[in-house]
Amino acid sequence: MEILVCVKRVPDTAENEIEVNSDGSDIERDDLVYSVNEWDNYAVEEAIQIRDNVGGSVTVVTVGDDNGLLLCDDAFEGADGRGVATLLKAAVEKGNYDWRGGVAPN
Structure with missing residues (x-):
């Protein structure tokens, strides 16, 4: 469906x-x-x-006027917390985002 x-x-x-x-x-x-x-x-x-x-x-x-991002791949199935964090970190690093009030990734 x-x-x-x-x-x-x-x-x-x-x-x-x-x-x-x-x-x-x-x-x-x-x-x-x-x-x-x-x-x-x-x-x-x-x-x-x-x-x-x-x-x-x-x-x-x-x-x-906002964007969305979906990370989707069969390889992500069963990912633990560390795996999900690694995926999110990689997606953030690909973008060109402004950082306010927090620590920007290295």
Whole structure:
């Protein structure tokens, strides 16, 4: 089974004060904190459970200006914590990311 889940990022109402813009056509979007719609998180979880029960794959799609990264290979099956950390470290080192408030990898 091939499952497609569409998700949308929405302003996080717990983190933002939502205000209508001056012409009343939209909300002020400057400096908003976004998160995935709560119901979409449920949909992703349900899709994963279905996949675990009957096989297949789950694809998640969204629209936005952020990127996503999925590391996927049969060789990763059964990787322990150290193995997963090594995979994540390799992916981070391939990118050109800005580091703030933490220690940049060497």
